[in-house]
Amino acid sequence: MNATESLAAVSKAAEDGQISATALENIQSWLTEDRYADYRDQVAAEIEAGHWRALDDAFWTIIPFGTGGRRGRMNPIGSNAINDRTIGESAQGLADYVTEYHKGAKELSCVIAYDTRHKSRHFAELCAGIMVAAGFKVYFLDDYRATPQLSFAVRQKSCDCGIMVTASHNPPSDNAVKVYWSSGAQVLPPHDKAIIDRVMNCQEINQVAFADALADGRVEIITEEIDHAFLEVTKAQAFEGSRDVKILYTPLHGVGAEAVIPLLKADGFNNVEVYGPHEEKSGDFPNVPGHVSNPENTAVFEKPIEYASANGFDVVLATDPDCDRLGVAAPVTSDPSGEWATFNGNQIGALLAEFILSKRKQAGTLSADHYLVKTLVTTELIRRIADSYEVKTVGDLLVGFKHIAAAMDAGGPDKFVFGTEESHGYLVGQYCRDKDGAVACMLLSELAADLKQQGISMHEYLAALYRKHGYHKEYLINLVMEGSEGMAAMQRLMQAFRQSPPESLAGIRVGQIRDYLNSTKTDTATGNSEALGDPVGNLIIMDLDEEGNYVAARPSGTEPKIKLYVFTRLPVGDSQDLDAAEAKLGERLKALEADMRAFAKANS
Structure with a gap:
C-alpha cells in the first residue's frame, strides 16, 4: 500500500467501527507527519494486514507521560505503546526541559540504569544517546541494577536528572522509564508538568550512537563505583543485634540479588540462600505465577514457602524486578516447619516502624523532633506506633514515594526516621530519595534474628502491636478499566464519588467526604463543606462514622x-x-467490598 491507500483503508476502518476515532487521528499522524517517517512502513504493513484490533490498541490514545514517567505495553509502533518513539520523546522532553531550566549555567549530567525486562538495555542506550546529543554527560550503570541505586547515583554524582528503565512489577509485556530530578526523587511540581509539556509536544529526536559516546567519554560507566558506595551507605543503616537467622531470598527474576546479597553479607548474615527457581534474570519472569513478579501477590510466595518450611528457614524475603519493593513471609509460630503466612505492605510497614523506633529509642537517638512519613492510603497504625514513641508522623501525602521524599527534604533529613507506603515501599537514612528493597531486606532480617533470639514469631510480634494499638485490617480493590471505554468509565466513577457518594457502606454511615482534587471536606449529614488544604490530587476518602474505618x-x-x-x-x-x-x-x-463493587457497577 502507498500512503494514499493506507489513509483510505484506515478511514474506511473507522467508518466501519473497527477502530476508534482517536485511533484514526493518531494513525493519520503517523502516516503523514515527518517526525514519524521511520515508522510509516510498519504502520502501513499493519493496515494492509487488517490488524485493526491491534492498531486500535496501539493508537487509541497517546500514552501519557505521568508525573513519574511513561509506562505501558511494548509494541514497535503506536502512540499508546512503549517503543523507540515514545521512549525517545520521554528522554528528549526531559533533556529539553533540564537544559532550558538551567539556561546554560552549568555542564549538565544524567545517570541511567535499567532492569531485567525485555528491551531495557536497548531503551537505556537509546536514552543515553539522546541525552548526550543534548549536551549531557551520561553516567551509565552497565548491568542490571536496582531503582534505589539509580536514585543514590543521581545524588552521589550530583547529577541534574536520572532515568531508570523499568516497569517495576508490571507484566512481561510492559516497560517504562522513571524520571528523576537532581534530588534523587522522581520529579515533582513544577518540574513534572513542565517535562510532560515538552514530552507531549516533542517533534524531533536527536541522538548519538551509544558506542561512539562511550568511546569518547561522553558516556561513563560507573557500575563498580556505585556498587561500592551504595553498599557503604546502606550497611550504615544497620542496628546491633543477633544475626542468627536462616534467610531465603527471591529476586523474582529481577535485579535484587546484586544489591541484597552483598548487603546482608556485609551486615553479618551468613546463612542466606537465593531461591533457585527465581534466580534467573529474565524479563519473562518464567517461574512466578502468571509471570507477574509482584511481591504484593501472595501467590509468588507459595513455592518458596514450601521450600523454606521443608529446609528450616526462618523467613522468606522477596523483592520486585527493580528491587524497590519488599514482600515477606514467615512462620506463624516460632516453628519453621509449621504454618506460614505472608504480610501485606501495611503490616510490613508497621513491623519495621516498631523495630526501627525501638532500636532508636534503645540507642538514645530519638527526640520529639524526629518523624516518620507515610501516605494517606497507608495504615494509620504507623501513626499510632509513632505516637507511642512520642515522634511525629507526616501522613497527609498523596500516593507515590516522591511525596515521601519531598517531605523528607522539607522536614529535614537529619530528623527523618522511616518512610513507608502501603504498596511495599520502605526507606531509612538519607542516601537516596526512593523506596529501597535492599535496605528493607536488611532491617527485616535483623528483626527476624532478634525475634528468633526471643522465641517470638514475626506474626506474634505484629499481634502484640494490634493489641496495643487496636486491630487494623486493610484491603485493596482494583477496578480494571482498559481502553478508551475504560477511561470514560473511570472518569464517571470518580465523578459519582464526588457528586453522589454512597450513604452507607457495610451498614455504617458515610459521615464525611474528603475530596483532595477540589480541596473540600464535606459533612454528609449537613452538606456543609470546608477547605481541606494540601495536598491536591485526584483522591477521595469516604470516612465512616466508626473511627478508623x-x-x-x-x-x-x-x-x-x-x-x-x-x-x-x-x-x-x-x-x-x-x-x-x-x-x-x-x-x-467483605461487606465493604460488595458495597463498593455494586456502587462502581452502577456508576461507571
Whole structure:
C-alpha cells in the first residue's frame, strides 16, 4: 500500500467501527507527519494486514507521560505503546526541559540504569544517546541494577536528572522509564508538568550512537563505583543485634540479588540462600505465577514457602524486578516447619516502624523532633506506633514515594526516621530519595534474628502491636478499566464519588467526604463543606462514622484501573481477642467490598 491507500483503508476502518476515532487521528499522524517517517512502513504493513484490533490498541490514545514517567505495553509502533518513539520523546522532553531550566549555567549530567525486562538495555542506550546529543554527560550503570541505586547515583554524582528503565512489577509485556530530578526523587511540581509539556509536544529526536559516546567519554560507566558506595551507605543503616537467622531470598527474576546479597553479607548474615527457581534474570519472569513478579501477590510466595518450611528457614524475603519493593513471609509460630503466612505492605510497614523506633529509642537517638512519613492510603497504625514513641508522623501525602521524599527534604533529613507506603515501599537514612528493597531486606532480617533470639514469631510480634494499638485490617480493590471505554468509565466513577457518594457502606454511615482534587471536606449529614488544604490530587476518602474505618478511591497513575483502599479498625478494648477481631473485620471488609463493587457497577 502507498500512503494514499493506507489513509483510505484506515478511514474506511473507522467508518466501519473497527477502530476508534482517536485511533484514526493518531494513525493519520503517523502516516503523514515527518517526525514519524521511520515508522510509516510498519504502520502501513499493519493496515494492509487488517490488524485493526491491534492498531486500535496501539493508537487509541497517546500514552501519557505521568508525573513519574511513561509506562505501558511494548509494541514497535503506536502512540499508546512503549517503543523507540515514545521512549525517545520521554528522554528528549526531559533533556529539553533540564537544559532550558538551567539556561546554560552549568555542564549538565544524567545517570541511567535499567532492569531485567525485555528491551531495557536497548531503551537505556537509546536514552543515553539522546541525552548526550543534548549536551549531557551520561553516567551509565552497565548491568542490571536496582531503582534505589539509580536514585543514590543521581545524588552521589550530583547529577541534574536520572532515568531508570523499568516497569517495576508490571507484566512481561510492559516497560517504562522513571524520571528523576537532581534530588534523587522522581520529579515533582513544577518540574513534572513542565517535562510532560515538552514530552507531549516533542517533534524531533536527536541522538548519538551509544558506542561512539562511550568511546569518547561522553558516556561513563560507573557500575563498580556505585556498587561500592551504595553498599557503604546502606550497611550504615544497620542496628546491633543477633544475626542468627536462616534467610531465603527471591529476586523474582529481577535485579535484587546484586544489591541484597552483598548487603546482608556485609551486615553479618551468613546463612542466606537465593531461591533457585527465581534466580534467573529474565524479563519473562518464567517461574512466578502468571509471570507477574509482584511481591504484593501472595501467590509468588507459595513455592518458596514450601521450600523454606521443608529446609528450616526462618523467613522468606522477596523483592520486585527493580528491587524497590519488599514482600515477606514467615512462620506463624516460632516453628519453621509449621504454618506460614505472608504480610501485606501495611503490616510490613508497621513491623519495621516498631523495630526501627525501638532500636532508636534503645540507642538514645530519638527526640520529639524526629518523624516518620507515610501516605494517606497507608495504615494509620504507623501513626499510632509513632505516637507511642512520642515522634511525629507526616501522613497527609498523596500516593507515590516522591511525596515521601519531598517531605523528607522539607522536614529535614537529619530528623527523618522511616518512610513507608502501603504498596511495599520502605526507606531509612538519607542516601537516596526512593523506596529501597535492599535496605528493607536488611532491617527485616535483623528483626527476624532478634525475634528468633526471643522465641517470638514475626506474626506474634505484629499481634502484640494490634493489641496495643487496636486491630487494623486493610484491603485493596482494583477496578480494571482498559481502553478508551475504560477511561470514560473511570472518569464517571470518580465523578459519582464526588457528586453522589454512597450513604452507607457495610451498614455504617458515610459521615464525611474528603475530596483532595477540589480541596473540600464535606459533612454528609449537613452538606456543609470546608477547605481541606494540601495536598491536591485526584483522591477521595469516604470516612465512616466508626473511627478508623474509611475507603479511599484514586485512579492509578501507571495502570488502567481505579484503586479502592479499604481501611478498618477496632478499638483497643475490642482487639484483645484477635481471632474474634479478625472474624469481625473480615466480615466488614467483605461487606465493604460488595458495597463498593455494586456502587462502581452502577456508576461507571
